[in-house]
Amino acid sequence: MRLAIQFAIVLMLAIGPALASDRLVVDDAGRKVQVPQAPKRIVVLHEAALGVPIAELGIAPVGSYGRDDQGASLLTVDFYKIVLAGSAPKPLPRGIGAIGNMDLERLRALSPDLIIGTEHNVDRARQLSKIAPVYLQNSSTGRVRGNESQEALSRLLKRTKEFTALKRSYAQRVKTVRDALPHNPNGKTYLGIFITDQINLIGEMSGLVQAFQDLGYTRLDVSGIGAIKGFGSALLVPISPEVFASLNPDLLVMMNSYGKPQREEAHIRQNLDRIIPGWARFLKPARDGRIIFLDSAKVTTPSFASANHTLDAVRAWASHQK
Amino acid sequence: MKIRRALDGKSVLRLRTGLEMRLSNLWACLFLVFAATTLAVMSINVGFTRTGVSDLGHLAAGERLGGAEVFALLDVRMPRILTGFMAGWCVAMAGAMLQALARNPLADPGLFGLSQGSMVTIMVLLALFPTAPRSIIPLTALAGGLLVALTLIWLVRGDRSGGLAILLMGIAIETVLSSVTGILILYTPAETSYALSDWLAGSLFRADWNGIWAFMPWFALSIPAAFVTGRALRSFGLGDDMAMALGEPVPWSRPTFLFVAVLLSSAAVAAVGPLIFLGVMAPHLAGILSPATGRARLFLSGLTGGTLVIAADILTRLVAADVPLQLGLSLSLIGVPLFIIALRLRALRTISNL
DSSP: OHHHHHHHHHHHHHHHHHHHHEEEEEOTTSOEEEEESSOOSEEESOIIIIIHHHHHTTOOOSEETTBOTTSOBSSSSOHHHHHHGGGSOSSOOBOOEETTEEOHHHHHHTOOSEEEEEGGGGGGHHHHTTTSOEEEEOOSTTTOOBTHHHHHHHHHTTOHHHHHHHHHHHHHHHHHHHHHSSSOOTTOEEEEEEESSSEEEEOSBSHHHHHHHHHTOEEOOOTTTTOOOOTTOSSEEEEOHHHHHTOOOSEEEEEEOTTSSOOSHHHHHHHHHHHSTTHHHHOHHHHTTOEEEEOHHHHOSSSHHHHHHHHHHHHHHHHHHO | OEEEEOTTSOEEEEOTTSOEEEHHHHHHHHHHHHHHHHHHHHHHHOSSSSOOHHHHHHHHTTOOOOHHHHIIIIIIIHHHHHHHHHHHHHHHHHHHHHHHHHTOTTOOTTTTTHHHHHHHHHHHHHHHOTTSOGGGHHHHHHHHHHHHHHHHHHHTOSTTOOHHHHHHHHHHHHHHHHHHHHHHHHHSOHHHHHHHHHHHTOOOTTOOHHHHHHHHHHHHHHHHHHHHHHHHHHHHTTOHHHHHHTTOOHHHHHHHHHHHHHHHHHHHHHHHOOOTTHHHHHHHHHHHHOOOOHHHHHHHHHHHHHHHHHHHHHHHHHTTTTOOOOHHHHHHHHHHHHHHHHHHHHHHHHHHHO
16 A cells, blocks of 8 residues: 555656646637646747747747847847837847748757747647647737737746736836827817828737727728728728728827838838829828828837837827827 | 560560560659659658668568657658659559540540549539538549540531540630639638648648558559550541441540540649649650550659659748749749650651651
8 A cells, every 4th residue: 555655746847847737728719738837949930920939028039920040130120129110139140041931840940949930930849849839929900909819828938927917017008108299189080191102001910000909099981981991900901092092080100110210200201102103282181180100110019018018109299299 | 575666666575475565665664763763762861851772671571660750651752762653653644645545645544634623623612611521522523524425426416426526525614614613712711722722832831641552552553544545545546437347336435535634633733733734745745755546645744743743842941941842833844844855856857857
């Protein structure tokens, strides 16, 4: 009997940590995934939608899709550096192959203990699962709003304390900016425009949306004006220039694509002039000075950092109005 | 086993069983086997992890290797080589069959709409049932390809229908299905659309041992199919009347061979996506090595197709760190210059024979 009890204790001691080191969760694609209790070596498959919010929660991803072997960005913008500035991960995450040509060997060399992708990576999950558990997080318009995906990630990664601290500091900032506004934002509308080679409405996810929502603005109702619903799109909803010209939100937010190096006000104006010549003369928000120009690279990630960048721009606009 | 002269004066190898092979075809076959083996060895050595053929030998000898090396060799490189070779073989052989059936050197599974048929059904499946098990994709591809083939057979039914009728109807169906593909890509949810676009460009990313075992029966089927259809395809090349005069039951053998081509093409589409132009390119490149007909043409085409896909995969993985190069694009980068050279050589050969 004593021998049996001793054996049971030894067995529990041996198995216990192994059982405690993993937990079973269900990801947004409905897959059951065994994830570590406290993942330390995370690889993200989308830098803006996943990498930045996770890094802001205090976990530096070891690998990020869209970077080279030295950690330099293969894209026009380096979201970690631009959005998080001084808080960007050091060293920066390393790459896992060119965009559209993911390299499984490179990925495995990073020894990840968790791979986090968006719902767009569902078809790759089986292959990637050979390397590490793969968790798919919804990150698109119609599925998540504002910074919801960052909150979900904080629960997954057991970083809710960090999330709450960031939220508290952000809430104070929202109050300050709200007090500085030239009008009461309750009941007022805003609309975010993202200019590529066409005009796009900003979808429902991103720090920008979170900030305007928390300030009290409501997104202008665009249903029934010919805009595609944008379900499943990560960020953008195309809209015709004619429809755009007829819109009159209380606050119009404009930005150039982060695919372009020039994202300042002058370039945004120039870019929109190519699509709608003379827009500044007839577009109502332009004539009334109700336009805020933003840097899309800074404000389109679902993070408090992006929301704070938006608040800074709103505050600067408000002080100019006064 | 003896070497004899054929009626046209060319050397043939005659086996005791009565089977004859032209020596030129045999040399071309050996060259292609050598090229495929060399490229496979190169492919085993290419990749981020420092490992290669010697480690594979150690592994085969029962020695223990590090996890990274085993993963690179057994989970990434070997599945890619085997899947790529089998897919290239099947597409090229299907292309060679269709060229003989249609009596048109431009025919391939893509031009007949067979690949598009497989693609559209897979896309519809993924769009309507995104959580459907991936194991049913090959069957879905097969159903789509067969549906197109049956439609083709129905449209060109009748004794007076020739190869040109099949080709023209194939082009018409392919055009309609391409439009459907475009609509599906535009209007399906983004994640489905991304997955579909990725797959449409051709990819060996999903190559694994389960996929290889699933593909193996179709690949194995191609070998007896080549033996059975080879002689008849040579007769088809002479025209329907002459084929029937030679004893070929054209009214049933044509749809049967079309069915075999569909099986091969659909299996490849389900495994790696559509390998555009390979079905046209590989038989012509094989034809430059040795102007074979019948069975030999089918086997040489299959070997050329498989070899080209292995070469394309090497190029894709060589630039993996910086350049987004999909399999379909690297196949074009390697195959099209060779194809142009092959056509120029053929033209020069024709001129010199005048």
